[in-house]
Amino acid sequence: MGSAVGLCSSPRAWGCDWNIARLLCFAAISWVLMTQMEVGAWTYHYGDKSDYSWEVARNFCRSFYTDLVAIQNQREIAYLNSVLPHHRTYYWIGIRKINNVWTWVGTSKALTKEAENWASREPNNKGRNQDCVEMYIKRDNDAGRWNDERCQKKKRALCYQASCQSSSCSQRGDCVETIGNYTCDCYPGFYGLECEHVVRCKNLDPGPDCSHPLGEYSYNSTCKFLCQEGFELQGLDTLQCLESGNWTAEAPECAAVKCPALAAPGRGGLNCTHWHGDFTYNSSCAFSCETGFVRNGSETLECTALGQWTGLPPLCEAIKCPMLDSLSRGQLNCSHWHGDFMYNSTCSFSCETGFVRIGSETLECTALGQWTGSPPLCEALKCPVLATPGRGQLNCTNWHGDFTYNSTCAFSCETGFVRNGSETLECTALGQWTGHPPHCEAVKCPVLDSPDRGQLNCTHRHGDFTYNSTCAFSCETGFVRNGSETLECTALGQWTGHPPRCEAVKCPVLDSPGRGQLKCTHWHGDFTYNSTCAFSCETGFVRNGSEMLECTALGQWSDHPPLCEAVMCPGLAAPGRGRLNCTHWYGDFAYNSTCAFSCETGFVRNGSETVECTALGQWTGSPPLCEVMRCPKLRGLEPILMNCSHPLGSFSYGSVCRFRCTQGYFLNGTSRVRCQPDAHWSDKMPTCQEEAAPYFKQVLLYMGGGAVALVALLLTGMLIALLIKRLSDKEEEKTLLNPTSDLGVTGVFTNATFDSNL
Template identity: 50%
Template sequence: MWALGSCGVCCLGIAVFTCGVVMQVGAWTYYYSEEDYEWDDARTYCQTFFTDLVAIQNKEEIEYLNRTLPYHGKYYWIGIRKLRGIWTWVGTKKALTKEAANWATGEPNNRKFNQDCVEIYIKRSSEAGKWNDEPCTKKKKKALCYKVSCQPLICGLHGDCVEVIQSYKCECHPGFEGDKCENAVQCPILEPRAAYMNCSHPFGDFRYNSTCTFWCSEGFERRGADELQCLADRQWSAETPTCTAITCPELRAPEHAELNCSHLHGNFAFGSICDFSCQPGFELMGSQSHECMATGNWTGDIPRCKAVTCPVLSAPDHGELHCSHIHGNFTFGSTCDFSCLPGFELMGPVSHECTAMGIWTGDTPQCKAISCSVLSAPEYGEVNCSHIHGNFTFGSTCAFSCQPGFVLMGPQSRECMAKRTWTGDIPRCKAVTCPVLSAPKHGELNCSHLHGNFTFGSICDFSCQSGFELIGPESCECTAMGTWSKSTPQCKAITCPVLGAPEHGELNCSHIHGNFTFGSTCDFSCLPGFELMGPVSHECTAMGTWTGDTPQCKAITCSLLTAPEHGELNCSHVYENFTFGSICDFSCQTGFELIGPQSRECMATGTWTGDTSQCQAISCPVLDAPSHGYLNCSHPHGNFTFNSTCSFSCKEGFIQMGAEMLRCSATGNWTRHPPVCEEDSAAFLKQVLVYTSTSALAAIGLVLSGTLIALLAKQLSDREEKKKLLNPTSDLGAPGIFTNAAYDSTL
């Protein structure tokens, strides 16, 4: 039974305990302190003398405490405290559950500081037995303790001793039963089907905590857990597993196919074999037979049935093809309908169907052109037909014409239509009517009619009054074309032939009775650069002829040019030689230079541009006879010009110093310097000797003679030097430049 002990004032501290306690073995007892403690000290007190602060387990216990404990105004500490924010029973370290809580109204306050310990209201006027949170350091509570009565191993290894009011009981651990929790609970004995099993039994065969593992042979798979454990509720942790044949995906016959299977271990399971076949009109694409393997897969890919293919059809010429395909273009079951374009009719079956053999029903049809009635030529007429698709069939066209003298009445052509009829009405040929003729002005008309007035075959004769001429036929006949055989004549003034402007010319005419008729005058003129050859004006005579000959415009001729003497001429002519537009270029031979224009053009005026060009011999400087000498020249091209040659001679008593002959070269220079005439010293000496031989020679004369001889020798020496200067070489062909500076007064 439960007993309640108390301590009075004689109980000082926690070291002395003299209070009596009534208790029964196998039950626990409650104790309270006479002194007030803080919560921590209250627990120390309880743990020192008893077990711990009271741990309240149910409402029955609360009612017992409220009924048996004395009233204390500051109430009692109990073994609940907030640890890490959770209200916890400190003795068992278990969190307070919501169902076990017994808080007073509005509690816990949770003022968020220090209210971490719990008191119980005992014999309070209101809410007796309820709990309230208080600061743990508040020293106003009595310690409410308990002392356990359960002994170790009283409930064995698999149970816990639980003290209750006036008694205790063994609470067995899960999976155990009996007064002392000595027996493990029994689970049903396992007998797996078609599976292998291996078990371990720590507490007896198929009892609590027995574990069994399961596995299957190849081609089979386990249905259920691979391991089962006997649980405390006498049940296994899962249903007993079984080994079933591994299943492959269920096969279904593909479209238009059939499936035939044999199953050893179940439908579509390991070892099953399925054969595929196709319905008529289809062929199998893929392997025929498949087997379910241990992997759960079928051997090979699933086949399919493909519709048998027929040859591709095309529309017939002039037709159309409309097909409906059930299983694909031009495959088994496809139906194709043939039709023809307007104007054609189908020859052969209207429809084809692709059979299971891959061939089409029926023969290939054709579109044949629809026929129209045969046409014939009308009376007095002809018919000419063109046939595209056959004689007198759709698209055929027939053109109608009439014999000479008749005209077609009705459509000129008819066409065979898609409705087997011809376009238009039947034509006929009627005698041709020509326009009614009347006598021309100033004329007369006389007609004879074979088939009626002015119809085919009528002939009309025309004539004109005096002074007019008949312009047109003298007679006309109405032709089969409905026209007169010739144009209607007129009586008109006599007409001359039509004149045209001559080439490079113009024509200006005045008309009295009409263009180019009697009395008309036409004036001719030419374009610049051309001159009229023939009469300037023509007049149309009563005979229908023009006066004069037909004129022409001829390019104006310039005077004939010739190459200048010692020169050349090169001409280009647009029309004729040396006429308007001709251009002539001039050049000269070596030793001559062009005097005048290098080019001349024949102008529209008949004259050449520029003056006459000449080739003039190149001039050399004019030469003079040397002092005391003579000059003799020959000039083939003019005085002192190219190829002129000049020879020199000296008077008696003088000798020539220099070249004897000079020639004018093509460069305008003389081939040598002109010579000079020097006094002859030998003649002078001869005179001296004559003089000295006379009887008047005196001694002084002898002296003078010696002086003269010396002077003569000096002159001879100087003359030789000058001769070398004037005539460095005697060759006339050697170069030599002659200028006026060559003449020196000292010579």
């Protein structure tokens, strides 16, 4: 009891105030009055003299024992209820509500269903703050059960002395107290009564770099894998031995690094060499282009160890011809199949009204990058030469040469004379003037007004709208004059023509493109200045050209009308030993094209029979393969000998097998069979039967010379028949062994070699 007295001399050691320390010291001094219950190495201790609050009771237990009792199962509860004496205030046990969870304070573990033993309708937190637990010992009702209580209440302390030590369970598991002993709950990867054994995994083949902290190929061993340059791991690069005795995954393998798959460029070809698989490390691919196209990029690419090609795939670009310009006073209309002014582009030339073409109408860009000729010229048409009228003057404006298309000639008269006839003549696109030359006469004219969407500009020499007065008409941008540009007051008092109107410039009427639609907005009349037209295409077709056109002030659309062209799919070719039959509705391998595949005799299709080009430019499936038909394998066992040739593969269509027997046996059945297109042999395999010669020898001994002659005759006939059959078989063999003239024939005898005399 010296230790108890020592604690009382220093109450601060309890971590509580003086009054609590006095109570604890009293309890320590009363140690001799405590009752002990010892069960093996784990013992229970309780006080029978004083009651404490829960905290003081716990400090008491922790000072002299391990802690307030921690109950693990119902058996332990029954034991405590049977051995402890009844006390009116009952006993504190080592469980408390922490963060709203009932927790064993001695082990810091949450209460389990196995150990739970609440009294009826408990815990109820009656009066609140009931965070500690008492145990009813030998109570009339609910004996051995628990009740939640306020921690400040005074009750007896129920302590326990633990049997687990720091070295228990090899420090590889949790030490679990039991009545009179303890058990080890081993950590993952360990087993045994004291967790002394380590789980092992199977050994790995030599090669990986491994570390074994707990023993060779044991729990927590790690192995790392590496591959040579150009190869990469298929699987995890690091494996670890798990608690189950299994590795985290199967050992990985080294596979060649893959580069992105390459495809032949448009208008070109692709030829590849693969050493470790399609488009893998060290694969090399060469590119070529069709006639009229030139390669833009590297000729050859190689797959590197990084899974990248040594460069970008090249393009096959059409050869370019010199760019052509529109003609002066003419138009240029080109069709470009492979890009502007590229190979196969065609350009047609036309001239404006009043001009005529001198030279070729159409030029084409050749595979040499040259046009088939020189661009033409547009020259203005000529009208007859005009003369000055009597009593008047002639004034001409020549835009394209004297008296040519669009030349205008104005006539005037002397003072006192007015013109009788047109004031102005113009050279038309037909090479004729708009009228006859006028005469000069005196005149007065009516007043003129400005046209709608136009302006009027007049010159009056002798007063408003009198003799020699001239009036010019003009229109706003996008409008053209319908009538004479200039009027002059003639000698008859009339203008040389009617005042003109300003009308919206007209563009050519547009139609919806084939497989497409047209939607227009017209501000000044159908297909006139400022009209806009939008183009769209049906599903499976794409627009080649501008989406929107606008009618300009020159009466021309802002671009050529577009076309709706079918979406293209990649070109297909017949697989080996097969045929390809396609139906193209909108062009080769275009939208809605369908292609059917079939195979030669003796071959069967592996894959789809038909594919179709979709609106996305993709086929509905991959092209199939034609695989050779195979017959059941044959085996030759003595005394039968077999020799086979396989032109298309082992025991496949066209394979021929010959048979013969070892000495002392003869062949019963056909001497050769052939694998047919239906994967069946042409006949059953023959058998070998023992010859009858020994029997004939015995007969000859008894029958004498006459019998010898008879037997010789019979044998001679059999040999002749056998020879005829053998020659016939050889002719058949030539046919069977050569189903296709360009295939090699190979054969290996089974168990023996044929006699060269047969």
